[in-house]
Amino acid sequence: MISYGFCLGDPSGRYSSEDFAGAFHPVTGSGVCRWGNRFALSVEGMSATLQSGFALAFGRWLKSDGPYELLLSPGWDHGDRFDLVGVRVDLEAKRAALAVLEGAAQEPPPGFLPLYRLRVKRGAVNLLPEDVEDLRIDIPSLAQSSREGLRAYGFVTSGLDRRVEEILALGDGILQKGDRAIEDLDAAIRKAGGMPAVGELTTGRRAPQPESGWLLCHGGPVPEEYPELAALGLEALPDIRPEDPRLSTWIFAGEAQREDGV
Numbered sequence: 001m002i003s004y005g006f007c008l009g010d011p012s013g014r015y016s017s018e019d020f021a022g023a024f025h026p027v028t029g030s031g032v033c034r035w036g037n038r039f040a041l042s043v044e045g046m047s048a049t050l051q052s053g054f055a056l057a058f059g060r061w062l063k064s065d066g067p068y069e070l071l072l073s074p075g076w077d078h079g080d081r082f083d084l085v086g087v088r089v090d091l092e093a094k095r096a097a098l099a100v101l102e103g104a105a106q107e108p109p110p111g112f113l114p115l116y117r118l119r120v121k122r123g124a125v126n127l128l129p130e131d132v133e134d135l136r137i138d139i140p141s142l143a144q145s146s147r148e149g150l151r152a153y154g155f156v157t158s159g160l161d162r163r164v165e166e167i168l169a170l171g172d173g174i175l176q177k178g179d180r181a182i183e184d185l186d187a188a189i190r191k192a193g194g195m196p197a198v199g200e201l202t203t204g205r206r207a208p209q210p211e212s213g214w215l216l217c218h219g220g221p222v223p224e225e226y227p228e229l230a231a232l233g234l235e236a237l238p239d240i241r242p243e244d245p246r247l248s249t250w251i252f253a254g255e256a257q258r259e260d261g262v
Contacts, residue, residue: 022059030057030113031137039064039098039136040239041085041116042220043127046072048085048118050098051220056139057087057113062096070100075124086114086135128256129215129223138245175246179205196252198228203242203249214250228254 032038036052043049048070054063072083084104089096089111101112108114117133196202201217208214215226219239222230229251240249 020059028056028059028139029137031055031139032115033139036064037219037239038138039115040218040220041132041134042223043118043129043132044221044223045126046074046124048072048100048116048127049220050085050115055087055113055115057089057096058111060089060096062087062098064098068098070098072100072118072120072127073102075120075122077123079122081120083118083120084108084112084114084135085116085118086112088112126225128225130211134216175205198252198254199232199234200252201238201240201249202252203240203247205246205248207248208250208252213253213255215253217249217251222253223256225256226253227257 033054033056035054038051039053039055040051041048042051050064050068050070052064052066055061070085075081081103084101086099086101086108087096088099088101091111099112101108104114104117114135117135118127119131119133120127121131196208196213202208202214207216213226215223215229215237217238217240220237222234222237224230238249238251242249
């Protein structure tokens with residue numbers, strides 16, 4: 001069946017919100033827009049706090065002007081579980097909300113846009129930053145898309161598209177070699193008994209290995225279980241976002257100190 005719109009056909013016809021949402025969703029997709037703090041997440045105890053952000057989900061939008069706290073249940077007695085934090089669109093109730101799906105399957109249910117996956121370990125009563133997996137998908141602004149589209153058009157029409165592909169392939173190869181070299185160097189330093197200094201920053205496409213003690217620099221408060229980092233006078237984690245979206249920056253916070261002091 002073929003359908004069309006808007007303002008075609010019967011001039012007396014009306015369009016519903018469902019019509020508009022259904023038309024815009026294929027264009028925008030679902031994800032997080034570059035507004036506010038893009039729902040950056042921090043954890044403390046069994047609470048997860050999302051910073052400000054604007055999301056498009058299944059043709060609908062949700063905006064949060066400030067921090068929003070979500071509470072998670074303590075860990076199960078019989079094993080680990082995975083919870084999803086994201087945007088839930090309820091078409092029957094005509095509402096959208098930030099929500100937690102406890103014990104979620106690998107694939108989210110219809111109407112749920114996942115932002116983060118949290119591993120809640122068996123018997124846990126305290127979440128750690130390394131328990132958080134970032135699932136956010138960025139939606140570029142129209143201005144950004146237009147700018148990148150015009151740049152790509154210029155390359156293609158000038159006959160440079162093949163050369164650009166070669167350069168990009170070389171760049172990816174160099175980045176991969178750099179990743180391996182950094183990982184090998186880190187492994188050698190650790191084998192020799194060396195440790196990174198608290199407050200040390202590193203930038204790459206993958207989290208440092210092992211990940212313990214490294215926190216993603218996306219803002220938010222310094223977790224209480226890392227007193228060595230707080231002792232440096234940092235009131236919040238740095239918010240460092242490299243221009244290349246393939247790269248991220250981490251800060252070494254030292255060994256996590258749990259409530260029992262271990």
